[in-house]
Structures are given as C-alpha cells and as structure tokens.
Amino acid sequence: MFGLFKKKKTPPTFAPLYTDMHCHLLPLVDDGSKSLEESLDVMEVMKEVGFEEIRLTPHYQYPRFPNKEDDIEERYKNFCEEVERNKGERSLPLLKGVTGEYRIDDGFHEHIERGRLLTYRFADPKRGSAKGLLLMELSLHQPVMGFEEVIFERQMEGYDIILAHPERYPYFNVHSDRLEQMKEQGVYFQANILSLDGFYGEEARKKAFDYIENGWIEFLGTDMHNVMYAQALRHAAGNRKIQQLLEKEEFENKNLVSKD
Numbered sequence: 655m656f657g658l659f660k661k662k663k664t665p666p667t668f669a670p671l672y673t674d675m676h677c678h679l680l681p682l683v684d685d686g687s688k689s690l691e692e693s694l695d696v697m698e699v700m701k702e703v704g705f706e707e708i709r710l711t712p713h714y715q716y717p718r719f720p721n722k723e724d725d726i727e728e729r730y731k732n733f734c735e736e737v738e739r740n741k742g743e744r745s746l747p748l749l750k751g752v753t754g755e756y757r758i759d760d761g762f763h764e765h766i767e768r769g770r771l772l773t774y775r776f777a778d779p780k781r782g783s784a785k786g787l788l789l790m791e792l793s794l795h796q797p798v799m800g801f802e803e804v805i806f807e808r809q810m811e812g813y814d815i816i817l818a819h820p821e822r823y824p825y826f827n828v829h830s831d832r833l834e835q836m837k838e839q840g841v842y843f844q845a846n847i848l849s850l851d852g853f854y855g856e857e858a859r860k861k862a863f864d865y866i867e868n869g870w871i872e873f874l875g876t877d878m879h880n881v882m883y884a885q886a887l888r889h890a891a892g893n894r895k896i897q898q899l900l901e902k903e904e905f906e907n908k909n910l911v912s913k914d
C-alpha cells in the first residue's frame with residue numbers, strides 16, 4: 655500500500671461534479687494504470703475527493719496505443735468483474751462505462767472507417783447530436799495540420815466534440831483565435847482539474863482559469879493515470895481557489911451518460 659493512502663482527511667471538493675469523464679484506469683492499455691491494484695488505489699482517492707461515478711477513457715493514439723474499440727469494451731467488462739471481486743471493504747466510485755480519448759493523428763481515420771467510435775450521450779435525450787459526444791485530443795507538442803477540419807467533419811457526420819484539456823496545448827495562447835473559432839462552431843471543452851492546481855505548470859494553470867472565466871469550459875476531468883496523479887488530485891482537493899470555483903461554477907459532468 656502506498657504512503658499516500660494513509661488516513662488523512664481530504665475534503666470532497668469535487669462532489670458537485672459527481673462524475674469524472676476522463677481517466678486512464680483500464681490497466682495496461684495505455685500510459686495509465688499498470689495493474690488492478692493501482693486502479694483500485696486511484697479509484698479510492700477519487701471517491702474520497704467526491705466522485706461517485708467514473709467513466710474510463712483509454713487513449714486511442716497511433717502508433718503508441720493502437721487500441722481497438724471491441725477489445726477495449728471486452729477488457730472493460732473483465733475489469734468491472736475484477737473490481738467487483740477485489741474491492742473488499744474499499745469505498746469506490748461506480749464504474750459507468752468506457753469511451754475513449756481519441757487523438758487526431760495518422761491513425762484516427764481507421765477508427766472512422768471502422769465506424770464504431772465510443773461516445774457519451776447527454777442524459778437528456780433532447781440534447782446533443784445523433785452520434786453522441788466524442789472526446790478528442792490534439793498533439794501536446796505541435797498543431798497537426800488540418801485538425802480543425804477533422805473536428806468539423808465529425809460534427810457534420812453527427813458527432814458532438816469535446817476537446818480534452820485545451821489549456822495543455824502550448825501552441826494556443828490565452829486569447830487563441832483558433833480556440834475561439836472552435837467554441838463558435840459548438841465544440842465543447844474539458845479542462846483538467848490538475849491544471850488548476852499547477853500540475854502541468856503555470857502557463858496551463860493560468861489558461862485553465864482564464865478559459866473557465868471566458869465561459870469556454872463545460873466539463874472538468876481528472877485525467878487520472880496512476881497513483882502519482884492521485885496524490886496530486888488530493889492536493890488539488892485542498893486548493894482553496896479550486897474549492898471556491900466548484901462552489902460557484904456549474905459544469906456538465908453529471909449530465910453525461912455512456913452510450914450503451
């Protein structure tokens with residue numbers, strides 16, 4: 655057991671969000687959790703900071719994580735059974751489905767051709783497009799040529815798009831015209847909770863608060879990968895500025911459901 659899991663009272667700061675919709679806790683499919691035990695440890699912290707439900711979002715990223723949807727769904731089913739068998743006396747959030755974090759890269763077209771992208775839906779059936787909400791990310795280093803077109807084409811096909819962590823792309827500035835244009839085109843944005851606590855550096859922290867201030871951020875995600883992230887999530891839960899933000903702002907996390 656990790657030292658960070660020793661008893662210490664952590665405030666349930668993220669209870670108003672209810673659901674986390676971005677985390678990498680399906681073991682051994684990407685750069686997230688490396689074992690069932692690690693996933694359980696992280697989930698325990700997520701419950702402690704206020705999350706009642708979590709939705710898993712493994713990376714689909716070429717060539718690093720060439721995951722396929724059918725395989726991910728099968729692994730998710732097995733993971734749920736293993737969690738159920740091993741949870742013991744632990745207090746854990748409920749597992750509420752698996753979708754994915756799709757990177758716009760050279761392999762993305764294969765997912766489109768297979769025609770089985772894993773998406774969320776809004777709980778309210780009157781909201782959202784026919785094919786659901788697709789969580790997408792961009793390169794963390796440089797803008798991929800034509801990424802706006804890839805996003806807008808998906809919208810034309812009937813998907814809603816959630817852009818993951820816009821504050822983490824160093825090539826967008828605080829007042830980015832390209833991000834503003836995406837908002838005008840109806841793209842949803844999801845900021846990382848750990849960005850707000852400075853986990854990815856001061857620039858990402860500032861951008862995350864500024865984008866929320868702009869009214870650009872509909873969702874907050876933990877982007878949990880492992881126990882080191884869980885330790886950072888606990889730290890974020892104690893951040894007064896984040897606590898005040900959660901008391902004041904409404905986010906859409908609890909309005910999502912998984913497709914099936």
Ligand SMILES: [Fe+2]
Pocket residue numbers: 676677678755818877
């Ligand atoms: Fe992620």
